[in-house]
Amino acid sequence: MVQPPIRLLIRGVACEPLSDSINPGEPRPPLRGASPETVKSSHATRGAAFQNVVSGTARRCWAVLGPASKWRANTPRWWPPGPTISRAAGFGPRWPRRSQACRTPSAWAMNGRGLTGAAAPKLLAVSDLHVGFPENRAIVADLRPESAGDWLLVAGDVGEIIGDIEWALRMLSERFAVVVWVPGNHELWTHRKDPVLLRGKPRYRHLVELCRSLGVITPEDPFPVWDGAGGPVTIAPLFVLYDYTFLPAGAATQAAGLARAHEAGVVCADEVMLHPDPYPSREAWCRARVETTARRLAALDPGAPTILVNHFPLVREPTRVLRYPEFALWCGTTATADWHVRFRAAAVVYGHLHIPRTTWHDGVRFEEVSWGYPREWRLRGAAPGPPRQILPDRGRVGC
Numbered sequence: 518m519v520q521p522p523i524r525l526l527i528r529g530v531a532c533e534p535l536s537d538s539i540n541p542g543e544p545r546p547p548l549r550g551a552s553p554e555t556v557k558s559s560h561a562t563r564g565a566a567f568q569n570v571v572s573g574t575a576r577r578c579w580a581v582l583g584p585a586s587k588w589r590a591n592t593p594r595w596w597p598p599g600p601t602i603s604r605a606a607g608f609g610p611r612w613p614r615r616s617q618a619c620r621t622p623s624a625w626a627m628n629g630r631g632l633t634g635a636a637a638p639k640l641l642a643v644s645d646l647h648v649g650f651p652e653n654r655a656i657v658a659d660l661r662p663e664s665a666g667d668w669l670l671v672a673g674d675v676g677e678i679i680g681d682i683e684w685a686l687r688m689l690s691e692r693f694a695v696v697v698w699v700p701g702n703h704e705l706w707t708h709r710k711d712p713v714l715l716r717g718k719p720r721y722r723h724l725v726e727l728c729r730s731l732g733v734i735t736p737e738d739p740f741p742v743w744d745g746a747g748g749p750v751t752i753a754p755l756f757v758l759y760d761y762t763f764l765p766a767g768a769a770t771q772a773a774g775l776a777r778a779h780e781a782g783v784v785c786a787d788e789v790m791l792h793p794d795p796y797p798s799r800e801a802w803c804r805a806r807v808e809t810t811a812r813r814l815a816a817l818d819p820g821a822p823t824i825l826v827n828h829f830p831l832v833r834e835p836t837r838v839l840r841y842p843e844f845a846l847w848c849g850t851t852a853t854a855d856w857h858v859r860f861r862a863a864a865v866v867y868g869h870l871h872i873p874r875t876t877w878h879d880g881v882r883f884e885e886v887s888w889g890y891p892r893e894w895r896l897r898g899a900a901p902g903p904p905r906q907i908l909p910d911r912g913r914v915g916c
């Protein structure tokens with residue numbers, strides 16, 4: 518028997534921004550099912566609720582964590598790598614060498630995958646697949662490229678359980694010419710139902726090695742170059758996390774912002790599921806990632822345009838429409854505010870907000886490409902569509 522206070526609290530600690538309404542002018546509704554008294558509960562009580570999430574004893578943990586999968590695909594590789602794909606010499610991921618498929622995507626036509634290659638190859642993007650939900654898993658199972666040369670950018674939150682993540686990325690890597698992945702906060706959770714209980718950086722490294730075994734490109738690998746229509750452009754998968762600097766209105770410091778979020782009952786589940794080991798805090802991990810990543814981006818050819826791919830938005834503006842503005846604390850860092858200009862982005866791809874749309878900042882196209890949870894996309898009136906086309910550029914659309 519689940520006690521009502523726990524059920525309500527877990528609704529109050531949603532792991533995502535509850536973004537089923539993005540109208541910034543709309544009055545902020547109360548958390549569904551929660552009275553003002555219950556969402557303004559004490560820290561101690563909220564800690565108990567988190568424990569119930571982690572232990573799985575709270576019924577509403579389903580909504581927060583998604584169902585744990587006991588199923589893994591056992592589909593044989595139905596397209597063995599052909600002569601145009603080869604593993605980088607010795608160490609590293611398996612993906613087409615630039616001198617082969619990357620340079621001439623049309624060479625991927627007629628490769629035995631049932632695709633004729635008649636359609637021009639596209640650079641596509643998607644995020645927040647959340648395959649722990651059966652509805653989303655079914656859509657992923659049907660996801661196929663239009664062209665044998667299509668690339669797919671996967672901007673995080675594939676799932677929480679390593680087996681689920683592997684299932685999805687394996688399938689996608691067998692279907693798309695190139696798959697590029699960056700971690701979302703959900704991949705970095707240490708979930709009690711996951712046989713892999715690694716935390717923090719060791720978990721991230723484990724995911725990187727998993728991707729490499731599947732031929733999926735990660736933020737730790739050489740940046741690939743898209744030479745298809747709209748290219749050449751360097752694809753830069755990033756992992757820079759967040760550091761609580763997207764402060765809610767009225768909060769002058771991170772501590773004040775977090776206090777405000779706790780008071781409002783809008784606290785990301787990362788606080789107990791995403792461990793920063795060996796760093797002392799998530800913001801320290803973020804700081805290290807920002808420094809390393811900025812150095813790497815600065816070393817690129819200063820004449821080369823980029824596509825920046827990160828789970829979290831690189832600028833603050835897209836978070837202004839969150840229904841619960843306190844959630845912005847877990848959505849990025851102000852340290853990346855000028856990266857789209859500084860590193861010559863032709864486009865920025867991100868997810869996490871579960872508010873799929875296109876926006877423009879300093880003339881740069883920002884694509885939020887998330888699917889989100891079934892309860893969210895049902896409210897939008899349609900199941901997630903095909904991945905978003907990033908290149909070739911379809912012209913100025915969006916807001």
Ligand SMILES: [Fe+2]
Nearest residue numbers: 533645674869
């Ligand atoms: Fe997500």
Ligand SMILES: [Fe+2]
Nearest residue numbers: 674701702869
């Ligand atoms: Fe996320």
